[in-house]
Amino acid sequence: MDRFPLTRAAALERLERFVPRAGSAYAARRNLVDPQGNHANVSRLSAALRRRLIGEDEVVQSVLAAHRLDKCEKFLAEVFWRTYWKGWLEQRPGVWSAYLADVSAFHPGTMIAEAMAGRTGIDAFDHWARELAATGYLHNWARMQVASIWIFTLGLPWQLGAQWFLEKLVDADPASNTLSWRWVAGLHTPGKTYLADADRIAAMTGGRFRPEGLARVARTPEAASPLPRTPLRTAIALDPALPTLVLLTPEDCSLETVLPDLDVRAVVVADDLAANEWDRMALDDAALRAAAHWQCPVGVANPVAFAALHGCRQVVTGFAPVGPVAAALDALRSRLAANGMVLAEHQRTWDRLCWPHCGKGFFNLKSEIPRLLDQLRPMRSPLSVCLP
Ligand SMILES: Cc1cc2nc3c(=O)[nH]c(=O)nc-3n(C[C@H](O)[C@H](O)[C@H](O)COP(=O)(O)OP(=O)(O)OC[C@H]3O[C@@H](n4cnc5c(N)ncnc54)[C@H](O)[C@@H]3O)c2cc1C
Known part of the structure; x- marks a missing residue:
């Protein structure tokens, strides 16, 4: 389990150890697959990035603090591939x-x-x-x-x-x-x-495998006609003046590092949105950090009832991209509205700036990377300051 960091502290530690290998070593060795399963040529940060225990901005800025851009562009491009897929699907939810x-x-x-x-x-x-x-x-x-x-x-x-x-x-x-x-x-x-x-x-694989009988021709499966691109979804903006319940889902497990100052009265953990034990580990860690940060009650409870109990008028959560959490939040949004509360989603600056460039091919986004990095640079300090 510890090979794939599922707490923020473990993710930051993994990042710190990996940073020296994110430059030319990554470019040269990233595609070598160790049959023993020792994948030291790559970061194995994906489980943490997926749940936003750590942000793409933190990873990229730490790597850029240690390497010149032209030496680490392969690694950065992979991080942007993740962003590209997210932003592309946001614009074709029908897929x-x-x-x-x-x-x-x-x-x-x-x-x-x-x-x-x-x-x-x-x-x-x-x-x-x-x-x-x-x-x-x-x-x-x-x-x-x-x-x-x-x-x-x-x-x-x-x-x-x-x-x-x-x-x-x-x-x-x-x-x-x-x-x-x-x-x-x-x-x-x-x-x-x-x-x-x-x-x-x-x-x-260093000669370990040489499979026989592989297909020599690739025939693309039949598919329905391509779906048109749709505009990016705009979330309801949060209101710093309202008494707030923070909702933690597996889509953003380090909200305390990105939310602005809010009148947070309580935090609720959406345990029912955890797809597996890995999500639960990340949510447990997020709940501990949220409790320490906002010094308020933290519960695993029905968000509508918990918000009412603590006098909250809005529920704030991380922006949920296309997937099961977004579908569940749609249902919650109506239940909250019926009780006079709003569901506001915090969209990270990274997604807000990058996703508009993800609607076509990857190279459209790739050509924007230098400009995006300039815009994203002031977001946070490099890793040494982030480490607990
Ligand atoms: C068929 C297939 C299915 C995949 N399914 C997933 C998935 O469910 N979840 C997932 O996070 N990745 C998926 N990937 C992408 C990629 O394989 C993993 O992100 C990567 O192997 C994670 O290992 P790492 O953290 O060591 O990556 P590193 O090489 O260290 O890369 C750093 C980070 O960049 C991102 N990244 C790297 N390569 C890719 C890529 N090709 N596409 C998108 N993001 C990338 C990841 O967030 C990763 O943590 C899939 C790729 C393929 C070919």
């Missing part, structure tokens, strides 16, 4: 609902169960399927091979592969996961598929 509908329409057969159990006879795939089950993590390059073999060699529906990952990954994310599977399948950039290759797998 998520269509994926959910497809998943519930399929009936997984024996072949899918055998693949998920790592019993296909394809050595690398079986190894990584078992690693995923045992640890909840796969190296990015291994994820690409597994998804490609699932779709093109085994001929299985990408949606069920994405669902398998979503249920097992410690960093499971509606945007990064669904859209990466679509990217491998050739559905994100029309005509561009990702085909796994036995020699490349041998090269990246």
